[in-house]
Amino acid sequence: xxxxxxxxxxxxxxxxxxxxxxxxxxxxxxxxxxxxxxxxxxxxxxxxxxxxxxxxxxxxxxxxxxxxxxxxxxxxxxxxxxxxxxxxxxxxxxxxxxxxxxxxxxxxxxxxxxxxxxxxxxxxxxxxxxxxxxxxxxxxxxxxxxxxxxxxxxxxxxxxxxxxxxxxxxxxxxxxxxxxxxxxxxxxxxxxxxxxxxxxxxxxxxxxxxxxxxxxxxxxxxxxxxxxxxxxxxxxxxxxxxxxxxxxxxxxxxxxxxxxxxxxxxxxxxxxxxxxxxxxxxxxxxxxxxxxxxxxxxxxxxxxxxxxxxxxxxxxxxxxxxxxxxxxxxxxxxxxxxxxxxxxxxxxxxxxxxxxxxxxxxxxxxxxxxxxxxxxxxxxxxxxxxxxxxxxxxxxxxxxxxxxxxxxxxxxxxxxxxxxxxxxxxxxxxxxxxxxxxxxxxxxxxxxxxxxxxxxxxxxxx
Amino acid sequence: xxxxxxxxxxxxxxxxxxxxxxxxxxxxxxxxxxxxxxxxxxxxxxxxxxxxxxxxxxxxxxxxxxxxxxxxxxxxxxxxxxxxxxxxxxxxxxxxxxxxxxxxxxxxxxxxxxxxxxxxxxxxxxxxxxxxxxxxxxxxxxxxxxxxxxxxxxxxxxxxxxxxxxxxxxxxxxxxxxxxxxxxxxxxxxxxxxxxxxxxxxxxxxxxxxxxxxxxxxxxxxxxxxxxxxxxxxxxxxxxxxxxxxxxxxxxxxxxxxxxxxxxxxxxxxxxxxxxxxxxxxxxxxxxxxxxxxxxxxxxxxxxxxxxxxxxxxxxxxxxxxxxxxxxxxxxxxxxxxxxxxxxxxxxxxxxxxxxxxxxxxxxxxxxxxxxxxxxxxxxxxxxxxxxxxxxxxxxxxxxxxxxxxxxxxxxxxxxxxxxxxxxxxxxxxxxxxxxxxxxxxxxxxxxxxxxxxxxxxxxxxxxxxxxxxxxxxxxxxxxxxxxxxxxxxxxxxxxxxx
Numbered sequence: 001x002x003x004x005x006x007x008x009x010x011x012x013x014x015x016x017x018x019x020x021x022x023x024x025x026x027x028x029x030x031x032x033x034x035x036x037x038x039x040x041x042x043x044x045x046x047x048x049x050x051x052x053x054x055x056x057x058x059x060x061x062x063x064x065x066x067x068x069x070x071x072x073x074x075x076x077x078x079x080x081x082x083x084x085x086x087x088x089x090x091x092x093x094x095x096x097x098x099x100x101x102x103x104x105x106x107x108x109x110x111x112x113x114x115x116x117x118x119x120x121x122x123x124x125x126x127x128x129x130x131x132x133x134x135x136x137x138x139x140x141x142x143x144x145x146x147x148x149x150x151x152x153x154x155x156x157x158x159x160x161x162x163x164x165x166x167x168x169x170x171x172x173x174x175x176x177x178x179x180x181x182x183x184x185x186x187x188x189x190x191x192x193x194x195x196x197x198x199x200x201x202x203x204x205x206x207x208x209x210x211x212x213x214x215x216x217x218x219x220x221x222x223x224x225x226x227x228x229x230x231x232x233x234x235x236x237x238x239x240x241x242x243x244x245x246x247x248x249x250x251x252x253x254x255x256x257x258x259x260x261x262x263x264x265x266x267x268x269x270x271x272x273x274x275x276x277x278x279x280x281x282x283x284x285x286x287x288x289x290x291x292x293x294x295x296x297x298x299x300x301x302x303x304x305x306x307x308x309x310x311x312x313x314x315x316x317x318x319x320x321x322x323x324x325x326x327x328x329x330x331x332x333x334x335x336x337x338x339x340x341x342x343x344x345x346x347x348x349x350x351x352x353x354x355x356x357x358x359x360x361x362x363x364x365x366x367x368x369x370x371x372x373x374x375x376x377x378x379x380x381x382x383x384x385x386x387x388x389x390x391x392x393x394x395x396x397x398x399x400x401x402x403x404x405x406x407x408x409x410x411x412x413x414x415x416x417x418x419x420x421x422x423x424x425x426x427x428x429x430x431x432x433x434x435x436x437x438x439x440x441x442x443x444x445x446x447x448x449x450x451x452x453x454x455x456x457x458x459x460x461x462x
Numbered sequence: 463x464x465x466x467x468x469x470x471x472x473x474x475x476x477x478x479x480x481x482x483x484x485x486x487x488x489x490x491x492x493x494x495x496x497x498x499x500x501x502x503x504x505x506x507x508x509x510x511x512x513x514x515x516x517x518x519x520x521x522x523x524x525x526x527x528x529x530x531x532x533x534x535x536x537x538x539x540x541x542x543x544x545x546x547x548x549x550x551x552x553x554x555x556x557x558x559x560x561x562x563x564x565x566x567x568x569x570x571x572x573x574x575x576x577x578x579x580x581x582x583x584x585x586x587x588x589x590x591x592x593x594x595x596x597x598x599x600x601x602x603x604x605x606x607x608x609x610x611x612x613x614x615x616x617x618x619x620x621x622x623x624x625x626x627x628x629x630x631x632x633x634x635x636x637x638x639x640x641x642x643x644x645x646x647x648x649x650x651x652x653x654x655x656x657x658x659x660x661x662x663x664x665x666x667x668x669x670x671x672x673x674x675x676x677x678x679x680x681x682x683x684x685x686x687x688x689x690x691x692x693x694x695x696x697x698x699x700x701x702x703x704x705x706x707x708x709x710x711x712x713x714x715x716x717x718x719x720x721x722x723x724x725x726x727x728x729x730x731x732x733x734x735x736x737x738x739x740x741x742x743x744x745x746x747x748x749x750x751x752x753x754x755x756x757x758x759x760x761x762x763x764x765x766x767x768x769x770x771x772x773x774x775x776x777x778x779x780x781x782x783x784x785x786x787x788x789x790x791x792x793x794x795x796x797x798x799x800x801x802x803x804x805x806x807x808x809x810x811x812x813x814x815x816x817x818x819x820x821x822x823x824x825x826x827x828x829x830x831x832x833x834x835x836x837x838x839x840x841x842x843x844x845x846x847x848x849x850x851x852x853x854x855x856x857x858x859x860x861x862x863x864x865x866x867x868x869x870x871x872x873x874x875x876x877x878x879x880x881x882x883x884x885x886x887x888x889x890x891x892x893x894x895x896x897x898x899x900x901x902x903x904x905x906x907x908x909x910x911x912x913x914x915x916x917x918x919x920x921x922x923x924x925x926x927x928x929x930x931x932x933x934x935x936x937x938x939x940x941x942x943x944x945x946x947x948x949x950x951x952x953x954x955x956x957x958x959x960x961x
Contacts, residue, residue: 196854369607369611370603370608382648383538383651383652386652392645392649395645399644399645400533400638403634403637403638403641406633410634416620417615417618418619418626419626458537461537
């Protein structure tokens with residue numbers, strides 16, 4: 001509850017503060033202060049000190065999973081602000097409003113990690129998405145940004161419509177006539193028709209939100225057209241929050257009849273993994289390649305929905321942390337460059353050794369090489385899928401796709417270290433030493449989580 | 463101190479790793495070379511000392527010098543447990559023995575960014591040591607990949623022109639194989655009995671050995687593990703990455719790859735494949751041996767027609783390893799003993815062969831066999847070494863590989879006479895290509911290129927001399943090695959049901 005209320009309040013503070021901030025550099029310090037306050041409040045609630053005592057009549061339920069996920073999301077946002085705070089000023093004039101919208105998104109994230117009723121699921125998804133529609137188009141003079149924003153808005157609104165229809169059908173169809181997801185907890189008997197249709201619609205709507213194939217077509221254009229800082233935020237935190245909501249909804253409400261809808265998930269997972277990985281191989285722009293690779297990571301996270309057991313929960317949490325930190329780190333490097341193509345990375349090892357080393361660590365994590373957080377995350381997800389026991393071909397298919405992902409990630413690593421720099425491209429990358437320190441800390445976090453994943457997972461059992 | 467504060471397997475991993483980290487920060491080119499050489503000698507000394515403590519049967523407290531386990535991820539049953547047994551002692555000794563020789567033999571080679579080069583070489587050594595000592599499946603997988611990554615960077619950055627593409631292919635191939643093995647590891651893990659109250663399953667080697675897997679499960683799990691090891695060794699038809707990588711890489715990396723890293727695949731088969739999937743081993747024995755022998759004969763025939771010396775050694779290596787892999791699957795005492803001995807012998811022989819190819823290329827500037835002739839007249843010492851090493855590769859009596867190949871062929875004969883026949887045929891062809899290479903490059907009239915050849919340095923002469931002494935010593939008295947690994951062989955075979 002702390003996080004929900006404080007992030008909403010801080011969003012308003014940032015918005016109104018925009019009137020009073022004289023310099024354009026002030027908003028980012030207020031934003032960093034705000035995220036630290038919200039993180040601290042969330043941790044206090046986790047250790048048993050909630051600030052607010054509002055009776056939500058069971059509509060919000062704050063368990064360890066939700067609160068730990070909130071902390072992970074807030075830490076990643078803090079990393080984003082610390083690494084890319086200056087780059088928010090480059091998007092446009094209304095800097096404090098961009099931060100304000102991000103705090104509203106975080107409010108949506110907090111609702112999605114703790115909802116207990118379908119109405120709050122809808123509310124959380126909308127609070128998450130609508131500021132993102134605005135943020136996508138925040139660079140008003142960029143045509144690609146305008147197209148991305150409109151595309152995102154139209155498709156997002158459409159999928160929210162499907163979500164509402166699904167909610168209505170599930171509400172109407174379940175015998176208790178209830179919105180509460182733990183009450184809808186249906187048994188293993190035959191699925192009533194209304195619930196079946198509602199379930200499929202919910203599945204489709206949530207798959208839209210997490211950019212799972214075949215509902216992923218908006219993702220590359222939106223991620224490519226939005227300003228890079230916003231992409232880095234959307235691609236990571238918004239997506240994993242939607243995944244957590246997806247998992248929570250399906251595990252609690254429809255978990256007992258898992259095998260009736262598992263085939264749908266299997267098809268979606270296989271399609272997502274295939275399309276995400278294969279298309280990314282053919283990209284020349286690193287930003288677009290990362291957009292497609294985010295679809296492939298979504299495919300891996302769908303494996304947790306396929307498994308739906310305790311290890312899957314741990315795996316989802318760890319995967320969120322690993323994926324978010326690595327992607328935010330690599331985008332931090334990309335944002336500093338003027339040329340986003342793979343050739344732009346040529347010779348980075350000589351020009352900027354620290355950035356190069358950090359980028360390599362992030363790419364190794366995204367590929368899933370041991371000693372990085374990406375490996376432990378993929379390992380937990382694979383363990384969850386194997387424990388599930390059925391459809392083991394999907395696990396083998398997933399690792400084949402993970403091997404394919406090595407192709408496009410390592411292409412950039414090769415450009416960084418083994419190719420000669422192209423003259424006049426990315427020659428004047430200016431990075432402050434504080435940026436280098438933050439990047440080093442981010443890379444260090446990846447390696448730390450790679451050796452001791454318990455740092456994130458053990459808190460689930462606190 | 464030993465046994466309570468540190469143990470041999472830990473030292474063998476940490477010394478290369480920490481010295482590798484330090485080496486990255488040394489800016490002076492000469493110092494970093496000396497530092498790397500000293501570090502590898504330190505690891506060698508530790509390995510030699512560890513060989514004095516192998517007799518756990520008579521001295522039970524030696525167990526604690528050689529095995530240790532730290533808490534790592536208790537809730538999923540994985541611990542940082544490392545241990546040395548007979549085969550582990552042998553292979554860690556091989557790694558520790560190879561590295562100082564590699565550094566000494568290639569001392570004069572100038573690499574750009576030598577700090578990164580030597581740092582990565584030492585990291586690779588740490589990773590390879592880790593593979594040989596890990597007794598926890600997840601840790602084994604960790605080190606398996608961690609040995610690969612430094613070698614990827616080493617082969618991609620320092621080498622010939624087309625190295626990037628070749629190493630990329632190598633990496634993706636091996637990575638895919640390793641990931642398939644990861645799925646297999648997780649599947650076996652999910653069926654292990656619990657060894658601690660914290661976790662329902664366990665990753666430890668003992669748990670894996672005691673897992674009951676039905677023959678149906680063993681069938682496909684066997685292939686998952688097999689593919690990972692088969693890509694590493696490599697076994698026909700998964701060998702296509704190897705000649706290109708060996709040709710395009712720099713000499714120290716190639717020496718590590720062929721001398722030590724391929725043994726990771728053989729080791730993996732003996733430690734992690736044979737004991738865990740015995741029913742599948744018995745079922746697919748003949749099929750696998752057929753592939754290995756096809757690889758042996760195919761690679762031998764191709765080696766006959768190779769012009770480039772590096773590719774020649776690459777194909778000859780595939781041939782020898784084909785025989786080794788075939789002998790593993792003979793699954794009898796003699797065959798496996800031969801494999802153990804051959805792992806050490808092949809490491810020594812191939813290292814010596816690579817050093818000679820390196821010397822030839824540095825002296826004359828070429829490595830095409832057709833462009834070389836009559837080197838013996840300019841470099842008689844080198845010729846003597848090459849002849850002895852060539853005979854070792856052919857498995858002539860008095861050389862080390864005679865004993866090991868004899869044992870391996872014996873094992874194959876025991877299984878099926880035709881396997882033995884074709885294996886021996888492979889040795890005959892190896893005599894063909896090896897002697898023809900020696901004759902073409904060294905004997906005959908010296909041509910114009912050879913006339914200008916530089917002299918071989920004393921340092922390289924000493925390295926080759928050490929290797930030749932090792933070849934002859936192991937050829938005459940291989941008993942220490944056989945004694946060292948007998949217990950491991952017996953343990954592995956005890957898990958495979960006799961037919």
